[in-house]
Amino acid sequence: SYVLTQPPSVSVAPGKTAKITCGGNNIGGKGVHWYQQKPGQAPVLVIFFDTERPSEIPERFSGANSGNTATLTINRVEAGDEADYYCQVWDSYSDHVVFGGGTQLTVL
Amino acid sequence: EVQLLESGGGLVQPGGSLRLSCAASGLTSDTFATSWVRQAPGKGLEWVSAISGGGDYTYYADSVKGRFTISRDKSKNTLYLQMNSLRVDDTAVYYCAKDRRQQVVHFQGFFWGQGTVVTVSS
Numbered sequence A: 001s002y003v004l005t006q007p008p009s010v011s012v013a014p015g016k017t018a019k020i021t022c023g024g025n026n027i028g029g030k031g032v033h034w035y036q037q038k039p040g041q042a043p044v045l046v047i048f049f050d051t052e053r054p055s056e057i058p059e060r061f062s063g064a065n066s067g068n069t070a071t072l073t074i075n076r077v078e079a080g081d082e083a084d085y086y087c088q089v090w091d092s093y094s095d096h097v098v099f100g101g102g103t104q105l106t107v108l
Numbered sequence B: 001e002v003q004l005l006e007s008g009g010g011l012v013q014p015g016g017s018l019r020l021s022c023a024a025s026g027l028t029s030d031t032f033a034t035s036w037v038r039q040a041p042g043k044g045l046e047w048v049s050a051i052s053g054g055g056d057y058t059y060y061a062d063s064v065k066g067r068f069t070i071s072r073d074k075s076k077n078t079l080y081l082q083m084n085s086l087r088v089d090d091t092a093v094y095y096c097a098k099d100r101r102q103q104v105v106h107f108q109g110f111f112w113g114q115g116t117v118v119t120v121s122s
Helices: none
Strands: A009-012 A016-024 A034-037 A045-048 A061-066 A068-076 A085-092 A098-101 A103-107 B002-007 B010-011 B017-023 B036-041 B046-051 B056-062 B068-073 B078-083 B092-099 B116-120
Touching: A009 A016, A016 A103, A045 A061, A061 B002, A068 A085, A068 B017, A085 B046, A098 B036, B002 B092, B017 B036, B017 B092, B017 B116, B036 B078, B046 B068, B056 B068
Parallel strands: A009 A103, B010 B116
Antiparallel strands: A016 A068, A034 A045, A034 A085, A061 A068, A085 A098, A085 A103, B002 B017, B017 B078, B036 B046, B036 B092, B046 B056, B068 B078, B092 B116
16 A cells, blocks of 8 residues: 655744645645644644635645655644644555545644 | 434444444435445544435445445435445444545545444444
8 A cells, every 4th residue: 555654754944934844745746735734633634735824824735745654734834733734645556535644743 | 404313322242233323404305425434533534435416326345345335315405325335343433424526536525424433342
């Protein structure tokens, strides 16, 4: 089955840029979606189809996808961005939705 | 505003059954692909099952195939997950998540419920 690999944790100072990666075999050929989940809350979609952003999500959030790595970038990080972030794709070989293991973003 | 409300969770013994429901409001007609996603305590998100907007296509994770059944009642804007032969490792918060499209392919969870807790324990 298709595997998505994320770093368990990323730390960043307020006001700086956070980059969270999601690795997968030829992931650049798939549409990647990203979710933010804060403690005790349901996930929220922050990026869909690699680079698209729901209207309610700040422009500070952006995505890229090429080769074997997709990346979620958060510019001018704020304390409120501290959360777990998950990447997700559709695996057409298995007809499964696949999530990455998640990355805990810590704002120092 | 689309809202999803899950219900039906609870404590059940191994081998038992539960039926989860996900009621959608804020939709004139629910024709959107929907998934069940679960999260075990302290763990990440795990996709469980999905159904197309028309209800004619269903998909299951290998870990639940043959034990869980997803269905939908369009007249009630409600999604169901029948869970049989429950195991201890099925313990999790179960979320329903809805796309803005009918097809499950390239599923994106635009809307999420707050989840219902399922505990499988003797």
